[in-house]
Amino acid sequence: QKEVEQNSGPLSVPEGAIASLNCTYSDRGSQSFFWYRQYSGKSPELIMFIYSNGDKEDGRFTAQLNKASQYVSLLIRDSQPSDSATYLCAVKETSYDKVIFGPGTSLSVIP
């Protein structure tokens, strides 16, 4: 059973701090990794994807991938109250587009 696990929440950080979200996956054949943000009652929206080892930065967000450790993380710098949401880690096989989601980590940014 291929699994994706995320650090349990809820996670609370003060406004302006760095939020760190972690994810591990079991399938070594996984090729692509995604971070989604989901506000309550809404559908997931893509923040970033990464498929090469190392860091990928986009504005205040940095995704980090370590395939040897089967680990992917998301850092949110200068956290804002509007970042308060559930963050979903997702892992995809390349052969077809089956995406396995983790259970999500709830983030609260306290003003």
Added chain:
Amino acid sequence: ETGVTQSPTHLIKTRGQQVTLRCSSQSGHNTVSWYQQALGQGPQFIFQYYREEENGRGNFPPRFSGLQFPNYSSELNVNALELDDSALYLCASTLDRGRRDNEQFFGPGTRLTVL
């Protein structure tokens, strides 16, 4: 706005009934995936359709079935509804299958309640 629409927004059914949920993908997207998201959990992959054929299936029983049409629309059908089928059902379209940078565009979801 992702350009993916779903209908209806909300639906209430009773146990044993059948339901059809609809999704309209972005134009040109030949791949659609359906997910079930129970409250407090991540989305669970139900199945994927590529060019009108099922292209992969998650751990869901045969009473979950689907169709994809040439006009980029698709359906999820659930027979013999059970209480545990209550969830948010999401469809997601992608431009093509098999690309590692494939972004899935999610629709707003259908909230199904089974009483």
